[in-house]
Amino acid sequence: MKTGAKLKGNRRKAVQPVSPEELAANRERVDYLLLLLSDRHPTEQIATEQSWNAAYSEVDRLWYVSGDRECVACHRRVSPHQMLPPMPGNGRPGMCRPCAAYAEEENHRRTFGPLIGPLQSRRKLRMLDGSWITLGELARRHRARTRGQPHQSPALAA
Structure with a gap:
């Protein structure tokens, strides 16, 4: 070719x-x-x-x-x-795609104002031990707990 x-x-x-x-x-x-x-x-x-x-x-x-x-x-x-x-x-x-992302951010700024900060990709939750996890990770841990499988953190698995 x-x-x-x-x-x-x-x-x-x-x-x-x-x-x-x-x-x-x-x-x-x-x-x-x-x-x-x-x-x-x-x-x-x-x-x-x-x-x-x-x-x-x-x-x-x-x-x-x-x-x-x-x-x-x-x-x-x-x-x-x-x-x-x-x-x-x-x-x-x-x-x-870059222009669409820029237009989406401009729309966000126009709606919520310039002082909000950058758009966040995923919402994170603070755990009792001080670490932060995403909502999806919390749901995965909950599913594993309800199925009776012990939770393994990525740090311990490595």
Whole structure:
């Protein structure tokens, strides 16, 4: 395979080379389906749930083989894996992942104010011994305790 060749496939399947004609056809089909799904097509509309589901699944399948896209925020060209398809229900349509994260943080700051601090990824709970654990770790320990298995801390297991 030539270096720099476009690849076909998605995260679940093997990757195959794509011709420029197939890449352009995929891009046109995805753009057409996105217009239908967003109800912005000038002459056509989706009338049934079955046709909606078919269009939605086809966009999901073709998005990853439709070639690089331009982020609506930073105007960089990124691979389709680096952004969510601009379909209804996706939080930040057409934005690459860093721009979507930045917009989410800006929304958080606008809602809660600038003095809140950085967004926290996981809420941590303080234990009686002074250590901190996540809520998921507390739930795991509780499940192990209710099943009758003794708790082993990661420090003792190593």
